[in-house]
Amino acid sequence: AQSVTQPDIHITVSEGASLELRCNYSYGATPYLFWYVQSPGQGLQLLLKYFSGDTLVQGIKGFEAEFKRSQSSFNLRKPSVHWSDAAEYFCAVGNTGNQFYFGTGTSLTVIP
């Protein structure tokens, strides 16, 4: 069965500092992996996705993620965080039926 673990419930970083959000997945086949961001009162917005090919994926807003099959991980990174990045971040794994399984999310606080 598919599942996603986001070990960090909450992370606080200073503006301008680098960021890494962890995601571990469980899936029997080649995974389809996604990162979404959710701002308060908003729906989910796709940051980036991985299906195959280059294991380093570039997304919107300066985010990137690296797929590591050996570690079953798909960690999200950003070299310099902006105050507007404060939000909830969700990692998800999708199957061939396009059903998504989300992690519990990581809440990001950015301090000036």
Add this chain to the structure above:
Amino acid sequence: EAGVAQSPRYKIIEKRQSVAFWCNPISGHATLYWYQQILGQGPKLLIQFQNNGVVDDSQLPKDRFSAERLKGVDSTLKIQPAKLEDSAVYLCASSLVYGSAYNEQFFGPGTRLTVL
């Protein structure tokens, strides 16, 4: 391009009452999803439609929840009767076709339900 529309945005009801949510997906999107997002958790898929047929409703509590997408476009999700544990944000999403995770799911703003 208009996004996924949902209404109402907020709803407060008492337990044992009924409630309905409406979703209009992006034009041309064949697949529609309803998710339940309880506070502090990630979205959980309740039901997936392909056009007007149900693809997956394995996590839908069918004794109280129902959903339909009669004309293959907009959809309604109903809860009757509501319980306290149904308090959550109900998200609707749509994607272009079925059968490929290459298709991004686009999410609406959600309906926040509070059951008192």
